[in-house]
Amino acid sequence: MDTAVRRLFATYERLTNEALVGEADVAALSRCYSTEFIGAGPAGVRTGHNDAEYREVLAQGFAGYRGIGTKSMTVDGIEVTGIDDRHCLARVSWSAVYDRGEAPDVSIDFDVTYLVQLRDDDAVVFGWIAGDEQAALRDHGISWCPLGAF
Numbered sequence: 001m002d003t004a005v006r007r008l009f010a011t012y013e014r015l016t017n018e019a020l021v022g023e024a025d026v027a028a029l030s031r032c033y034s035t036e037f038i039g040a041g042p043a044g045v046r047t048g049h050n051d052a053e054y055r056e057v058l059a060q061g062f063a064g065y066r067g068i069g070t071k072s073m074t075v076d077g078i079e080v081t082g083i084d085d086r087h088c089l090a091r092v093s094w095s096a097v098y099d100r101g102e103a104p105d106v107s108i109d110f111d112v113t114y115l116v117q118l119r120d121d122d123a124v125v126f127g128w129i130a131g132d133e134q135a136a137l138r139d140h141g142i143s144w145c146p147l148g149a150f
Helices: 002-021 026-030 052-067 133-139
Strands: 033-041 044-049 070-082 087-100 103-119 122-130
Touching: 002 026, 002 052, 002 070, 002 087, 002 103, 002 122, 026 052, 044 052, 103 133
Parallel strands: 033 122
Antiparallel strands: 033 044, 070 087, 087 103, 103 122
């Protein structure tokens, strides 16, 4: 399972960084997720479907990230905790770099815990638990109101 999870997030990291410098490959990004998923954060808990609407939200989200100067997002570490033979928690440590124009670039480190399911030899995300991204951005002088953010 560990290998499949690391392969999933290596792919997700690559697709994320490609989306930050150009148009997001939302079809490939959406393949990282199950057909239904759950997301939790400071604003509450929501469920969603991996459909055309979600792919549009992904495209809008990456446009928003580019708009606030996000240059890169790098996986710094992955801690996998098995639940059973098909499911695990993956706590992923990310580091994001933001271009602040005249000010020096800023790097923001954050963790997201993902709920991951193993299907055959591939892993997909079926949920995530994230901290307060907006507060972290504000703390570093970056403001963003996401369009259709999940």
